[in-house]
Amino acid sequence: MGMKSDIKLIDENGLRIDGRKPDELRPIKIEAGVLKRADGSAYVEWGKNKILAAVYGPREAHPRHLQDSTKAIIQCRYNMAPFSVSDRKRPGPDRRSVEISKIISEAFESVIMTELFPRSSIDVFIEVLQANAGTRCAGITAAAVALADAGVPMKDLVVGVAAGKVDDTVVLDLGKEEDNYGQADVPMAIVPRTGDIVLLQMDGDMTEEELFKAMDMSMEAAKYIYELQKDALRRRYAVIAQEEKEEIESIEEGIE
Ligand code: CDP
Secondary structure: OOOOOOOOOEOOOOOEOOOOOOOOOOOEEEEEOOOOOOOEEEEEEEOOEEEEEEEEEEEEOOOHHHOEOOEOEEEEEEEEOOOOOOOOOOOOOOHHHHHHHHHHHHHHHOOEOHHHOOOEEEEEEEEEEEOOOOHHHHHHHHHHHHHHHOOOOEOOOOEEEEEEEEOOEEEEOOOHHHHHHOOEEEEEEEEOOOOEEEEEOOEEOOOHHHHHHHHHHHHHHHHHHHHHHHHHHHHHHHHHHHHHHHHHHHHHHHHO
16 A cells, blocks of 8 residues: 555556446445344445444443443454454454554444443444455444444444545545555545544545545445445344234233
8 A cells, every 4th residue: 555556456447456436335235133142233244344243231331440420431342353364363452453443432432422321331342254455444334233233322323434546546445456556545434414524544645636535435435335224224123023023922822
């Protein structure tokens, strides 16, 4: 990242290595409520990324010295499975994952109504099962759905999405080769309803004009990803409603 490389990332038709147009996302699938034991959960496939998010809480924060008497604390842990990358990743936290965990926690602090839960902790686990560039954005997108599935009160969902620059072209949602050989990558977390930006990072370099173009592309894409998140939650609520109906029916049968 940073230098223009000799590897051709945009072909003569203006298409990218995987055939996408500059402003095209990889395919995204979202499912809510995939884990029984967590308070909320979600599974996201985003291109070749596979990511699971689980939420516990709000629950009493432990150890107690972590407690804030005015609001809940958000503790996010982003973790890459050893088998998620091509060279086996050494298990456990490293500098990169500690930093990503911190910035994702901060992004969610902007939307979660933490003041409703003093002395509590809301724990968000992001497990990267398969990585192929853009895992922090896919992880944020999954975590937002898991938080909503857990019933954690939020001002809105949060969407993670990146744009950047490859072969002197501004592109949306960089794939692995583009991440390795591209010129810039700008991951963002966006609150779709307000357009607020709650996370913004930049790796590489681009002009101010290119940066604004990249941010516009991500804003536009965030609206689409937001709809996928809400669809996943609607499907989840339909399943819960059906399960409750069946439970009531079986209780009624027992009474008769
Ligand atoms: O995944 P994201 O783009 O948010 O973060 P990155 O640090 O820019 O990493 C880009 C990609 O590099 C990841 O998605 C992985 O595919 C790969 N990677 C890896 O192979 N081994 C690592 N220890 C970290 C990242």
